[in-house]
Amino acid sequence: MNALIIDSYYVAWRELKKYFRGKTRLIVTVIQPFLWLVLMGNAMSRLTNNPFAAQLLGTGNYLTFMTPGVILMTVMFSSIFSGTTVVWDRRFGYLDKLLAAPIKRGAIPFGKMAASAVQGLLQAVIIVIVALLFGVKFQSGFLGVLAILFIAMLLSFILAGFSLALSVKIKTIETLMAVINLFMMPLMFASNALFPVKVMPAWLKAIAKVNPITYAIIPMRDLTVSGWSIHILWYTLAILAIDAVVMLWTNWVFKNAVAE
């Protein structure tokens, strides 16, 4: 167990070292939430002039409604590409180097997932700051914001794990990208990230109701729009449980990575 944590730490260390070295990537990380909140937020701000819409959103401020959605989307889009690092590592032989070393196999995905969670956390912090600057009020207070950041990290962990598990079988970046995009776009737009489920047409509503993204946003949105409630705990526990399942899955996949 101890060795697994230490090994994961050094796998994550490598990823984060490179992440913070990539200046362009860091700048994009900061700019992206600005764009989302400014463009989308402005475009939709008139919506809340309509009292009916405001009631549907649960808040008189569209930005407040949208902020958790933006957090989730940003985290999702960065962590889901975590698997590309494995495809690269395989391409230039680094994966073999890791597999030939006496590290725990599971440390490879766990380290990369942890690095992704740290990146997700960083992005979520930036979005929260930008949202506060635009006048978004988090109803659950400072502790609620911490809870939102925690949930964002957990989600990042899940999505990175999902992507890493896929990357073991998918040998090219292009294929991995295609597979990911196939899932990502519908998951994103058929969810409550940007619009409340209530305003959707029936068919889209049906999809949104079985979309895991919808359920991932609910606790974050509740913390932002309406404040603390007991079901936030249940949702968080459910997300934690999925985290555990994803960890078991990736561990299994990487253990069998040498099976051929």
Next chain:
Amino acid sequence: MNEAIVVENLKKVYSNGVEAVRDISFSVHYGEIFGFLGPNGAGKSTTIKTVIGLLKPTEGKIFLDGIDTLKDPYKARLVKGYASQETAVDDRLTAYENIYLQGKYFHMESSEIEKNAEKLLKMFGLWERRNALVETFSGGMMKRLDIAAALIHQPKILFLDEPTLGLDIQTRSAIWDYIRKFKENGMTIFLTTHYLEEADALCDRVAIIDKGKIMALDRPGALKSQIGGDLITMTFKEDDVSKYLEKIKEIPEIKEVARMENGVYSIVVEKNGDEMIPRLFKMADEFGVHITSVRLKRPTLDDVYMKYTGRTIREAESTRDEGRKMRMMKRRMKR
């Protein structure tokens, strides 16, 4: 078991049915440089990857330093270092970070890594550039770093898969010198190569591998002597040199003397043709014969390869995936 590497009846069939390795057995002594020579696609990389535990053997047993790699893979990984043919260094990290991480993957203390890394980086001439990003390195520097990183935990056995693939002559010979130095320090080295000169210059023993089988295994010199002796060809100023030729036929090491076209004579020597030439000159003086040209051709490992497979390594190469390999190298250069 007093051998560094023991491989018994190793077979590897990939899931797509390709039989990459067909029943290979060999052992490598402690402290020797052992080479696998063969064209691309002969099964060299599959063998090395199976021996170090990156691939599961379909059948067979592997022992590294007496450890059964299938029963105790963790312990087996500790005794060996490995540098793959792809030069697996992370170019977005510095040279030092690369080597540091490798040490950490082998669960070394930071202080021990620092000590070994300094020694290795200095030895490989990379100490001055230790804090530079590897993306600024040349191909040769990357390869040196890769090998240095493989040595950070002071392995007993070092595995090098095509250590000089795509490198220029100077870098190649520098790497040969390093490899010889490791041997002097008592390390066992297993390498694969498709360069004849490399196998010849470096290896104590060579296994010639083709289509997943070992065709021959011996010292390079012994393998070459199977082919027959050295061939000396000569031309003379005089037309009639029969008396001289009669005389040299009496030398026991000389197996055959024959007249070829255009006044060229061929002399087959059992071995050490280079030492025979001065003797032949001296005798020519005694007989008043003037030698106008002389040429020595010694058998190469390619001749050995030819004997066992019916084609030369280069022929085998050109038909196989050399193109694929070049594309891979180019892609790497672009990155």
